[in-house]
Amino acid sequence: MTNLDARYQLTNEEEQLLQRATDLFPLLRKYGQQIDEERHIPEELIEQISAAGLFRLSTPRKYGGYEVSMHALVEIISEVAKGNGSAGWVVQIVNGNNFNAALSLHPQVLDLIFEKEQEVRFCSVLQGRKVNVQKVEGGYVVEHGLWGFGSGSKHATHALLNLKDAQSSKENASMLLAVIPMSEVTIVDDWYTMSLRGSSSNSLQINNVFIPEVYVVEQNTNIEDHQNAPAAGLERFYEYKPYTNIITTLTTGISAILGLARGGLDYFVETAKRKGITMTTHSIQAEVGHIQYKVGLAAMKIESAHLHINRSIESLEYHIQTKQLFTEKEFAQIQTDIGYAAMLCTESIDMLMVESGGSVIADANPLSQIYRDIRGGANHALTTASTGLELYGRIWLGLQPQNILTLSYRSMLKV
The missing domain is CATH 1.20.140.10 (Butyryl-CoA Dehydrogenase, subunit A, domain 3)
Incomplete structure (x- = not known):
């Protein structure tokens, strides 16, 4: 099934999740051509992936997730991608973004988000194409924003978007990440490609949306900003917090x-x-x-x-x-x-x-x-x-x- 080195043996729970991914292979292969033709993953397949717990691999246990190791994450997601690349890409993106959210957002914000959804799935874009945003009392107003390649957008509950575009990022590399419910986001149907057609990597657009300040966090790499004691149930994520961006490279x-x-x-x-x-x-x-x-x-x-x-x-x-x-x-x-x-x-x-x-x-x-x-x-x-x-x-x-x-x-x- 895999060629894991003996040093990276999975826990019993992780082995079970890996087996669930393997069991989905015939179904994933069966839907391959339909996924490409329809440019998204059919809802019945999304439900099967969800029922197997594969969207919650990186979700904190306190919110019903599994908190699998990074080695397990690679093996389980790669097993999904063996059946279908677009499905593997979406499972990878959701888990990578959920990991990023757990590392980046305030624990009280995570509580607010996860208590409202049976299963939270983040899509994200970590640099805007063009973002006009104003700081106002109590938060931010995005007058207009366009973000490219929001993989998994059609299957997400929330978007995690950097309120900075390329020009702003050159001036200051830290990210200003905002959590926005997908109900506030317009999915631009522009994902017409030769590759990963079913990944729903559409552009995302926002016009005149107010984002409360509590849902916006500046993600930076100053080690002094990561010295606070971890919140209960998020201890493992606290250890990784200083290296959020490099973890994104590994998980997405x-x-x-x-x-x-x-x-x-x-x-x-x-x-x-x-x-x-x-x-x-x-x-x-x-x-x-x-x-x-x-x-x-x-x-x-x-x-x-x-x-x-x-x-x-x-x-x-x-x-x-x-x-x-x-x-x-x-x-x-x-x-x-x-x-x-x-x-x-x-x-x-x-x-x-x-x-x-x-x-x-x-x-x-x-x-x-x-x-x-x-x-x-x-x-x-x-x-x-x-x-x-x-x-x-x-x-x-x-x-x-x-x-x-x-x-x-x-x-x-x-x-």
Whole structure:
């Protein structure tokens, strides 16, 4: 099922959640073409995912969630993505955002939000395209705001939106996060893409909406701002609080990409045992030497990606447990690990596509959908390999980082 190292054995509860994700595979695969055609996940499938508890993996236990480990989060979400990339992406985004909300919002605000909903699901956009916002007595008025790529928007109960656009973020990297019920948000139906079509990554728009101050929080990286005692039931989240942004990198991109690669390899191996190669005398693809080589290389790339993901989680956990500050290189390494893992996963599917013959270009072919979905996922700003590799190269060469996330954390890094 997975290739977890013995050091990362899951709890019994986490194993059960992983098994529930595995059990959904036939249903997820069955809905694949419909998800792409309708550009969202059918409600009956959302209900199945919800009933399995997979939208509550990162929700605090005090609000009915599971608080799974980061290793478990990667494994469970990747198992969903093996069945369908869009579904895996939405499950990943909701859990990553719920984690972010638990880290960022005041406990009393969390109480207010979670007591009103049977299951809270956050979508988010962490930088606006254009936001006109005014500070007024008691809160903020968003005169007009437009945010791009609100993944999971059609299935969310709330949006977690940065009230700063690109220009404002350049002047001050800290985020001004606002919680807004989806009833106050207009979903712009503009998600027409080749990739992750069912992820509902539509633009979000707000006009003349008042947001009470209690629902807005400035998310920054000043370590002095994270010294208060944790609220009851949120102790685990308090430990991670100083590293919210880097946790977002780990929880909102790579798990689905890993699952897509695993699913693509499984599908290719399954079909290679029963199909030949057109215009050759080979009756079984799996018996051909260069196919065996490509399968072995693809498997090693995916397993190497998993190792890089585990290393990034290990590094984060080590620094949290020992309360040691990151060096700039250690911090950059986490970001680079994630992008490099995405690149390895994408390369593995690229190789298998080349060996799959002309039939693979059909939309209905599962590997075709996996190829399109993984390419879109790896193009996400948090998983783009070239950005991370440039960052890592600059650090090795003794140059200043170019990455905004690394720059924003420099006050918390060991000199």
